[in-house]
Amino acid sequence: MNIQDERGLALTGADARSAAHYARALRQFHCYIEDPVASVDAALSERPDFVMAHVLKAWLHLLGTEPEAIPVARASLASAAALPSNARERGHIAAVAAVLDGHWRRAGRILEDVSVADPLDLLALQAGHLIDFYVGNARLLRDRIARALPAWSKATPGYHVLLGMHAFGLEECGDYARAEAQGRTAVGIEPRDGWAQHAVAHVMEMQGREREGIAWMRADPAAWSTDSFFRVHNWWHLALYHLELGEIDEVLALYDGPIRGERSTVILDMIDASAMLWRLHLRGIDVGTRWHSLAEDWQPLAAAGNYVFNDVHATMAFVAAGRLELVDTVLETQRAAMAGEGDNAAFTREVGQPLTQAIRAFGERRYDDTVRLIRDVREIAHRFGGSHAQRSVLDLTLIEAALRDGQQALALALCNERVGTRPHSPLTRLLLQRAAPLRAAA
Known part of the structure; x- marks a missing residue:
């Protein structure tokens, strides 16, 4: 039976009913809505030998960087690899295997070749796009x-x-x-x-x-x-605007509502929660017990060690909640990760561990160490993933540490740098007002 997807790509092992479930799963994944895992499971219940359904299930469990999802992805890979497949499908299988081995960049390159050969393979493009994001x-x-x-x-x-x-x-x-x-x-x-x-x-x-x-x-x-399973991140973007404008009540309402109200333990959601609370923390805003519940939810992942971008955001919660024993666990796990061979070893060594140490130093009021550690990696911070908007928290931490450490010239220079990109921002003006008197007093 020659079944194709809606863009004309062959689907080995599929029939019409399973292909319809698969198409629904893909649309859900493309839009980040509903439950694509349930849809792909429905496809597999129809046709257990449907290669790309197994592949999609693997991608769905890998691309969230959730440690507990890795065994599911590994089982899906084994199922797909045991079936007859075409060249495009074998490319996906090889890319999934590379991610499971910790080689994100290799997986991205394999998917490049899949997309070059079949530019209508939207799953290959989307998985590759997310990998590009994770490797910066x-x-x-x-x-x-x-x-x-x-x-x-x-x-x-x-x-x-x-x-x-x-x-x-x-x-x-x-x-x-x-x-x-x-x-x-x-x-x-x-x-x-x-x-x-x-x-x-x-x-x-x-x-x-x-x-x-x-x-x-x-x-x-x-x-x-x-x-939408992407809604928390988009609500986070809305909160960022309000934070830049100094509308703290709006920020806290969004945090307590759509960002954190459901107390999601999805890693990507907790990253957003940490990143928002840390920005408030830098501004000296008391967020009450919010840090403690977030640190509690991060605790099971302190020793995960599979993606250091997650570690840094977990550390924000541990430091702010006073859970330094968990920071020790993160750092110990990172040392083990750096001895490995996967890409996360380099992410950790080059960027992640220095930033973890910088966050800890900030919490311990060793602001000079925070400044030094962030400055050492600031220009290469993209290497551990994330977007410019997400990594801006490092710039804000650096400015705040310089201000608190009395490094007048550096603080003013960093604030002037920010004027170039956000000249009308109330936060920029606030930081400049704090930095200028320091310079005048120097």
């Missing part, structure tokens, strides 16, 4: 998608997904006008495309367009938040 490769976030664009048109099913990914890659490369245009077009085609929505939010964040960003996110929140 801004150029490929843009160019992996740009290579495929000529093979697509507005009539190609899923076109909005491609545009949304291209928008985010353009934004991370600083091409803000094109990024915004692509993202807005994608959302116009599919309002539930949470990734495209967030790409435009990133543009406005990077350009300091807070009021426009608030309007963008509040125009139709039901579209991007209803039954």
Whole structure:
């Protein structure tokens, strides 16, 4: 039986019913909505020999960086690898295997080749795009998608997904006008495309367009938040705008509501929670017991050691909650990770462990150490993943540490640097007001 997906790609082992479930799972994954795992399980219940259903299930359990999901991904890989498959499917199988072995960059390269051969393979493009994000490769976030664009048109099913990914890659490369245009077009085609929505939010964040960003996110929140497993991150973007404007009550309301109200233990959601509370912490805002419950939820992951970007955000919670014994666990686990052979060893050695130590030093009021440690890795911090917006917390920590340590010239220089990107920001003005008297008193 020759079954193809909606873009004409062969699906080994599928029949019409299983292919329909698979198509639904893909759409859910593309938009970050509903329950793609349930849909792919339905496909497999119809046809256990459906290769790409096993592959998709593996990707769904790998691309969230959840340690507990790895055994499921490994079982899915074993099932797929035991079945007859075509060249495109074998490329996916090899890429999944590479991630499971800890080789994220190798997986990204394998998926490049899959996309070069089959530019309509949207799953290969999306998995590759997320891998580029996790390894901090801004150029490929843009160019992996740009290579495929000529093979697509507005009539190609899923076109909005491609545009949304291209928008985010353009934004991370600083091409803000094109990024915004692509993202807005994608959302116009599919309002539930949470990734495209967030790409435009990133543009406005990077350009300091807070009021426009608030309007963008509040125009139709039901579209991007209803039954979306990406909703916390998009609510986080809205809170960032309010924080930049100094609207702390709005930030706390968003934190206690859609960001943290359900007390999600999904790693990506807890990253957003840590990142928001740490920004408040830097401004000296008392957040009450919020840190303690977050640290409690991070505790089971203190010894995970599979992705150091997670470690740094867990450490924020542990430090702020006074759980330094858990910071010790993180650092010990990182030392073991650095002895390994996977990409996380390099992520940890080059960027992650110095930043973990910097966060701890800040909590212990060793601000000079925080300044030194962050300055040592600031220019290469993209190597451990995340976006410019996420990594801006490092700049804010550096400025605050310099201010608290009385490093007048450095503090003012860093604030002046921020003026270049956020000249009208109330937070920029506040930091400058704090830095200028220090310089005058020097």
